[in-house]
Amino acid sequence: MLPHACIQAAGANSREIHAGGVKKLEIDAGISSGSNQIEPQPGQSHAHHHHHHDHSHGHGHVVPKAHTSPSERPNSNDPNAGPNRRYRSSPYPMLSVDEALQLISKHTPDPVVVEAPVTTSLVGSVIAEDVYAGEAVPAYRASIVDGYAVIAPESPDVGPTIKGVFPVASVTHANPGGSLAPLEPGTIARITTGAPLPPNANAVVMVEDTVLISSTPDGKEEATVEILTGDIKPNENVREPGSDVVLGSKILRKGDLVTSVGGEIGLLAATGTKTVKIFKKPCVGVLSTGDELVEHDDLRKLYGGQIRDSNRPSLLSCLGSWGFPTVDLGIARDTPVGELEHNLRNALRGVGKSNTSVDVIVTTGGVSMGELDLLKPTIERSLGGTIHFGRVSMKPGKPTTFATIPFKASSSTQSEQQERESKLIFSLPGNPASALVTLNLFVLPSLHKLMGMGQRDVPTGVHPALGLPLVSVCLAHSFPRDPKRTEYHRAIITGSRTDARLYASSTGLEGVGQRSSRVGSLASANALLVLQPGNGILEKGTLVEALMLGAVAAES
Numbered sequence: 001m002l003p004h005a006c007i008q009a010a011g012a013n014s015r016e017i018h019a020g021g022v023k024k025l026e027i028d029a030g031i032s033s034g035s036n037q038i039e040p041q042p043g044q045s046h047a048h049h050h051h052h053h054d055h056s057h058g059h060g061h062v063v064p065k066a067h068t069s070p071s072e073r074p075n076s077n078d079p080n081a082g083p084n085r086r087y088r089s090s091p092y093p094m095l096s097v098d099e100a101l102q103l104i105s106k107h108t109p110d111p112v113v114v115e116a117p118v119t120t121s122l123v124g125s126v127i128a129e130d131v132y133a134g135e136a137v138p139a140y141r142a143s144i145v146d147g148y149a150v151i152a153p154e155s156p157d158v159g160p161t162i163k164g165v166f167p168v169a170s171v172t173h174a175n176p177g178g179s180l181a182p183l184e185p186g187t188i189a190r191i192t193t194g195a196p197l198p199p200n201a202n203a204v205v206m207v208e209d210t211v212l213i214s215s216t217p218d219g220k221e222e223a224t225v226e227i228l229t230g231d232i233k234p235n236e237n238v239r240e241p242g243s244d245v246v247l248g249s250k251i252l253r254k255g256d257l258v259t260s261v262g263g264e265i266g267l268l269a270a271t272g273t274k275t276v277k278i279f280k281k282p283c284v285g286v287l288s289t290g291d292e293l294v295e296h297d298d299l300r301k302l303y304g305g306q307i308r309d310s311n312r313p314s315l316l317s318c319l320g321s322w323g324f325p326t327v328d329l330g331i332a333r334d335t336p337v338g339e340l341e342h343n344l345r346n347a348l349r350g351v352g353k354s355n356t357s358v359d360v361i362v363t364t365g366g367v368s369m370g371e372l373d374l375l376k377p378t379i380e381r382s383l384g385g386t387i388h389f390g391r392v393s394m395k396p397g398k399p400t401t402f403a404t405i406p407f408k409a410s411s412s413t414q415s416e417q418q419e420r421e422s423k424l425i426f427s428l429p430g431n432p433a434s435a436l437v438t439l440n441l442f443v444l445p446s447l448h449k450l451m452g453m454g455q456r457d458v459p460t461g462v463h464p465a466l467g468l469p470l471v472s473v474c475l476a477h478s479f480p481r482d483p484k485r486t487e488y489h490r491a492i493i494t495g496s497r498t499d500a501r502l503y504a505s506s507t508g509l510e511g512v513g514q515r516s517s518r519v520g521s522l523a524s525a526n527a528l529l530v531l532q533p534g535n536g537i538l539e540k541g542t543l544v545e546a547l548m549l550g551a552v553a554a555e556s
Contacts, residue, residue: 126278428443
């Protein structure tokens with residue numbers, strides 16, 4: 001009865017299970033009448049090469065196709081049920097890319113707000129509050145040139161002209177010098193750029209409009225200077241207090257991204273801002289799965305079906321270039337049973353290989369239709385997670401899986417009623433090119449939402465960019481189309497110097513005998529062309545959308 005009970009608990013289709021009665025259940029479970037021993041199943045094999053570098057399908061190659069219909073196959077994806085009852089086709093509905101992205105957005109939690117000191121480490125973070133200037137910039141009336149502070153008449157007809165020879169009363173530099181002596185009528189003060197004007201002074205004469213007449217006896221200071229022009233007006237060459245930043249004015253908005261070139265750090269520093277609220281960047285753990293994997297830097301020679309794990313260093317470097325903190329979770333073996341679950345739990349708790357609790361886990365491999373593809377059942381049954389999609393109508397990347405796991409941080413200082421957090425798992429295909437494409441397409445928008453991008457109110461019709469920027473490009477040559485699936489074709493986008501258009505060329509003309517899963521095609525790409533499904537080819541000159549992976553290449 002135990003196999004029967006397990007099947008019921010797994011939610012298998014009870015009508016089909018009961019169709020043959022108890023006899024059929026016993027036969028399917030390998031139990032002879034009156035025996036409690038489970039017999040070995042005929043044809044059972046544990047051989048697998050399901051995880052990583054499967055270069056089996058793509059352009060110019062025959063796409064693998066099942067020769068049976070779903071109605072002819074058993075319907076359980078429980079790996080413990082044995083090969084006679086495990087799914088032979090995916091039980092997950094095929095979603096469009098847009099549907100998958102909507103589910104990711106829906107189930108990605110809102111960003112977490114933290115307080116952070118104003119340092120260069122803020123670069124790449126999103127501001128979580130409107131920030132107001134605590135100090136005016138400048139805080140005093142300052143000179144914008146090197147020259148002489150003077151008392152300029154309000155009008156040419158009022159008071160003495162400033163043209164002529166004047167004694168130099170003082171020298172004012174842009175440094176902390178305490179209180180300045182007021183400037184007496186009939187005198188001038190030497191002043192440097194950025195220095196505060198002495199009291200009573202209201203204008204600055206450029207040093208180019210003056211001539212030195214005499215120096216002090218020791219020759220170190222100026223004694224008298226002749227001003228050659230009388231056209232200086234009040235406030236000339238003077239920066240008023242708050243002319244750059246007004247005290248109490250809004251200097252940054254909630255949702256602003258702190259960049260390395262936008263001056264946000266300088267603005268915060270100039271106004272005396274010590275700390276600021278930001279959205280916490282999510283920490284991402286990267287895990288590879290499979291018994292066949294060998295560390296990429298292992299000195300031993302490969303044998304049998306072993307392959308080097310290129311995915312983990314590739315994905316970690318990509319995530320790092322986006323500015324996200326990462327954790328290398330290593331390789332989870334398929335055997336012994338439970339190692340995958342153990343690795344995932346450790347990553348969520350921040351123990352073992354992970355010295356911090358991760359918010360997002362990215363795995364590669366273990367999502368195809370192999371017997372040891374254990375990720376989905378491990379997520380659903382062992383970790384209590386929810387798989388939101390397990391197949392996407394795209395090429396490459398069809399078996400991409402997205403799930404959430406409820407997680408309660410264990411802390412004695414927190415309330416017993418603490419709400420569970422939602423941790424995200426992206427299970428990407430094992431093929432290196434497929435993994436990178438799906439990381440850019442699906443994981444990046446989720447990370448952008450988690451770090452607070454898209455939080456700012458924007459004008460109607462303007463949408464903040466979550467994920468890769470989308471542009472329109474012109475095909476430089478014809479491209480083949482997949483009849484059913486949207487293809488994300490690696491390409492080089494070049495900016496024309498003659499007609500100001502963007503042109504797309506394939507990275508190696510994949511349509512001519514190249515595979516969509518070929519990792520080499522991604523190494524030189526700066527974009528993913530979004531090629532909609534259809535018959536025939538897309539002609540040269542057709543406009544298509546492209547997701548930019550990097551900077552536009554310059555035309556030679």
